[in-house]
Amino acid sequence: MLLTLLAAAGSAALYAIGGSLAEPRLGVVAGPPDDLPFEALRIPRADGGQVAAWFAEGSASRGGVLLVHGIRSDRRAMLPRARFLFEAGYSVLLIDLQAHGETPGEWITFGYRESRDVAAGVDYLAARLGGRPVGVIGVSLGGAAALLGESPVDADAVVLEGVYSSIQRAVRNRLGRRLGGVGRALAPLLVWQIEPRLRVSPRALVPLAAIDELDAPVMIIGGTADRRTQPDETKAMYLRAKAPKRLWLVEGAGHQDLYRYAPATYRQQVIAFLDRFLVGT
Secondary structure, X not given: OHHHHHHHHHHHHHHHHHHHHHOOEEOOOOOOOOOXXXXXXXXXXXXXXXXXXXEEOOOOOEOEEEEEOOOOOOHHHHHHHHHHHHHOOOEEEEEOOOOEEOEOOOOOOOOOOHHHHHHHHHHHHHHHOOOOXXXXXXXXXXXXXXXXXXXXXXXXXEEEEOOOOOHHXXXXXXXXXXXOHHHHHHHHHHHHHHHHHHOOOHHHOOHHHHHHHOOOOEEEEEEOOOOOOOHHHHHHHHHHOOOOEEEEEEOOOOOOOHHHHOHHHHHHXXXXXXXXXXXXX
């Protein structure tokens, strides 16, 4: 009887944890700030939804960059990147992924349904800029959203930061970090919840497989001390990607805002990569 009660309590706790990881993070996004010439937008999506966004147009000699935030965040997290990119002449588009900020959504789907928001953002930028090159910078969930869904994003350059290799590995890393070996053993029970709860198969949440189909120059960034997306995952993503490609492992960085961690080097590395592919002639 006691064992049955403990098992039931443990199952209920895991189900609650699964729900908390995927529950929406919706809320009013104050702004836009007045230090950039932002325009507040609602970008139409192919399924009839709308994506909340801010847009600022830069120089006609450069392309645009879609900036995509991480999990349980919103477009404001990408403002520091937007500022240095705009200063360098790029147009910038910051969006709220579905189930985040002001873009509605029932559940966070770890990049699957969020991919529609990324596609809508890229389509909007391409049209708004008259066909000038369009790049994407995706952080964690934002990077996964650039790879997953029906196909990877159709962009001219992509920067991926701290993107998990598979949902199975992501859950195991996170539970192992909190609970050690017990957490890693329980990880399959959390992964099992994904399909009935989110109506998304775990097989559709494997960025490491999806990157094979990315037809764009790609820069892959990770931290050498990242325990959520571990360095071997970042290296594996790089090895699977098509050329041209670049790998930057940020020494000492964990699963955190890599621009905030190493701002000067980040600006130098990312601008050099984007300038190669997004500067018009």
